[in-house]
Amino acid sequence: MNAIMRLPDRVLENALRLLALSSIAVLAAITLFVFREGAPLIWRVGLGNFLGADWHPTAGRYGIALMLVGSAAVTGGALVIGVPLGLASSVVLAELAPPLARRVLKPTIEILAGIPSVVYGFMGIVVVLPWIRRHLGGPGASGLAAAVILGVMILPTIVSISLDAIEAVPRAYREGSLAMGATEWQTIRRVVLPAARSGIVAAVILGMGRAVGETMAVVMVAGNAVQLPRSPLDPLRTLTANLALEMGYAAGDHRAALFATAMVLFTIVVALNGLAGLARRRPTRRSGGASGSTKTAVSP
């Protein structure tokens, strides 16, 4: 009709545009803030100090190497536990389970994602730590304990994304394989899983990002000693735990060093998210990939 009649539409449209931009603005603000607080410290104390193995902030030593090792070890351990479990669950859910079992199991696994991480940590303190102390030795609080807890925590991420990928494999592939005389297991291993590969890779990377970024549960069970873990039973400290532990009272350069730690963590998580996006976007040769899969982001 005319411009006046369309005015409400225009207002609404612009308001929505503004809201959409605001989420980008928040990300930009966080990035700017973290880097502005953290980067000058690295400049001031030098990269050698910052990437060294000595963390003693009240004495001017800001080396985060041992925390990087801790984060890597715990994340690796979580993947060793979480990936086989998660993949097996999604294969069962997609290919083998009867519809009723599926209707019960899928939401159950998804509920795992909704349990607050402090509850996981508490279960770790009450159940996992005493068990490790009694049966395997050491102080209980350890990289192993953190890996076990994180392995369970990343299950929902791995299951839901790889399940979507497996389900997106066209039905004709399975039927063709079975018709040619392949068994059900051969079909899953040789046809379905390769066709869903890009989605499964994305699931693993996002699970990795979740494990790197998890804080509360890790602080509660990892022991947080800044040392090189020589066995899975040794306590260790992750990047996230370092932030959570010391942010409360830190001041001056110590505080800046924590922001620099956050900067490193932030970069790792953003890189993992980017990798997962790439893995998912690349079309798989035969099936066109898991383009219908849900978008899940890693929360640091």
Place this chain on the structure above:
Amino acid sequence: MRRRHHALLLGAMATVGSAACHRRAQADLTLAGSTSMQPFAEAWADAYGAEHPGLTVHVQGGGSTAGVQAALSGAAQIGMASRALTPEEAARTTSVVVARDGIAVIVHAGSPVSDLTLDEVRGIYAGEIVSWRAVGGRPTPITLITREEGSGTRAAFEALVMRGRRLAPRALVQDSTGAVRQMVASDPAAIGYVALGIVDGSVKALRLGGVRASEAAIDAGRYPLVRPFLFVLAGTAGTAVTRDFVAWIRGEAGQAVIRRDGLLPPGA
């Protein structure tokens, strides 16, 4: 939709307005200094402010040394220091003990060890004594538990026990007094340190050189792990407002706050 837009706008304006009002409140009393004292000072400020409408108490951190400097420069009416003053600081200020912080060294309730010397505790935390057997316990490795860098309790422990020695890096780090107590309560090989006031039946507080960790022993000056929480005033007297605030803190209401969080009263 447009109406919702208005509501949002109104909400935003109300928020901005109240923030502006808040900023206009008078800054009547400012405390600055020790971060160990900061949580208590904030609790005092809330309770005192509730009893004295129109008067706002501001609390800032910065550390004990900065607190004394702030009191001297007038940036704060009251400086907070959680250590004894140096002779030079003491000469230029008046200080009042508002609380004392006793630290207990704790072990598992079932541990056969119940008495260590301060040197033994230092040796254990420095990583030289690694087995309980060396100090009369079972032949198991000692699990060290400490607080995070920046914690006031850790700073006090380092000053009073370690005396310049560095804590062994293999010590487990917990970020609260409660978490340390929980770890020690559940691990027969653990040793930790916490504020005396929160020791309960789940753990055992060690005697140090034969002296039990108790308020009586601290009053008698025999238990070594204690530090004063000081209010520092520039000059001698302070204003009527600061005098009333200090008197209130040393009174019943102020002492209830510190008791609740595990500190000890100023004593004689």
